[in-house]
Amino acid sequence: MDLYPPTMSMTWRLFSAQGVRAGPIRDAARGPEEAPPDARAAEESEQPRFLRGFHDILITIGVVVVLVGLWGIGGAIVVLPAIVILAEILVGRQRLALPAVSLTLALAHWVAQGMFGVFAVWRPAWQSDTYVLAYVCAFPAPLGLFYWRYRVPLSFALFLLSIAAVMVALVFVILEKAFGASFILETYPHVAATILLVAALAVFALAMRYDISDPHRLTLRSDIAFWLHLAAAPALLYAMLGFIVTFGQGGIWWGEGGLGQAVAVVFLVALFMTIGLVIDRRAFVTSGLLSLGAAIWTILQKSGASFDTYVFVVFAAVGLTVLVIGIFWQPLRRAAMSLLPEAVTARLHAVR
Template identity: 30%
Template sequence: MPAILLPAVRPVIDHALLSRAVSRGILTAAQVEALDRLAREVAAPEPERVDDDERLRFITGFADIFVTLGIALFLGAAWWLAGDTLGETGSRALVAALAWGLAEFFTRRRRMALPSIALLAIFAVESFLAVSSMAGIAVGWGSALPGPSGSGAPAPLPYAGAALATLALCALHYRRFSVPITIAAGAAALAGTLLALAFALVPSLDAGAFSALLVAAGLAVFALAMRFDLADRQRQTRRTDIAFWLHLLAAPLIVHPMLTTVLRSGDAPTTVSAILVLGVVLLLALVALVTDRRAILVAGLTYAGIAFGTLIRDAGFTSRAAPLSFLALGAFVLLLSAGWHAMRGLVLRGLPARLAARLPHPIGAR
């Protein structure tokens, strides 16, 4: 018997059509009832399976990598060649302008993910460096940020002006191209502006106060990231991409000052400081599980490796401290990755039901 190709049908039965089929003798009432039961079975919701993996729109194809390589070569060569004739300010401004021009094609027309990210990053950095150079600030990475009092850094007001100008340019870029990472770039520029203004108002700020300001900025960025996350709990819109980049910015702002302070409490890391660092990393893991954002945890992995190395060294395995540290850190990451879903469900079930239900992918809220 030849195979019969049936047209695709919708999961919902058209009861008016079935009634006409019964009236014309095409179908019997019993057959219509059986079809109705079948339709309800097909349309019944399956057990909920929540995909709580972070989906990132980095690459839409190998063309993204190819184009990004071309962008790096082209803009790098343009900066190099323009430096002799236009100077530092002019060459930086030229690269920023070229990055905007390339975005008109690769971002606005082609909608290529990785090239759009690279072009925005280049535009923001080169804009900041161009304005900094115009204000007379050295553009070397060693002096590109204001520091605590006595560090030898120039006056912070030019930094504030450069960061504020970068914020304005990032806002224009987002209005034109709507690249999700732009929000994080603007948040970084705003944080830089506020930090520089703090140093301008209180020049005597020490390293401890600077670390506290960084942590405060990171917490503010984290709160903004959660606002975008909670507005798209199923992570299906542009908001989830914006939240990812904000989390990626917030994590080092929070983690680096805290753990650096702990590790620098003495001449060398001690057993006590290593245990404190691992405690902070475990706390980060808990926050990462609750929010379903691994980016929060990644920022603390380097410090976790240092802590593992300290504990292994103090246990007497000095000659093999490095490989054993990598082994412990890798085992920690793999264990967390393999049991992510189960551990996240366990953590969410320990939270109040109303709170858990509002989180992204509330797999343990019921």
């Protein structure tokens, strides 16, 4: 598969010519040069180009409301032509970025709902993994066609993710037949966790390939990497959490699991936050916040803290973590990057 479509640079110029690239909003009373250097660097380090201004927001609201109304009136049969017509006008002609994202998501939702209805007839007769395989096979073609026509980064990222989902489901079906198991996730959890981890690593590697190919983040490759990282971060985290759960003695580590499992989760989330700092992708920070809160809850519960204080301590700890990382993103990133060899840092987004 050609990972870098030949029309990518042309598409980027077309989007740029229409002003799709969004810059940071600054105080009108201050020039850009007056903003603190770390603040400017933090603003500019990760800017997916899907918002141009309030016009995009207004059009997107209209798109969502119209599609919801049409779904209620005529169902999936009416919504698909509406998605195509709106995409042709708003994306194909006007090159509006945020409506392009919303229409891509609408198409994915249409496929999800439509296939659920189509396969509902056969679902009782199929095994779980076979049903999942048939279901995910419906996604690559429409998403690929949408990207081919409109060159929306999110649609290409979802196309790649849907192919990964098909491959995982296919492996599950093959193992199900080989082992004679009814549902591989339940009967062989360690094997399933390994397969999911390998798939998540593959998505992460693909995202890094796009990142490395555009270290200055000036083209749509960076946007594709953004969406892939957004999926890879939680996929990697929860695949690794699967090992913590299955190797632990408790049924689940949250509440019922041991203190050791909760501590392992904290270290895992810390590792992910460090990776996010190194590659300058905040998805690796946000993906672990729920697990971090659950782990802190478990630690407090096992330590015998008062029930009345757990919730507030958890919220305070998670919120403080977010604030510290967010406020000191650039200094923390400089510290993390200083520990790596220059051969690695030279290929990543530059530290400012």
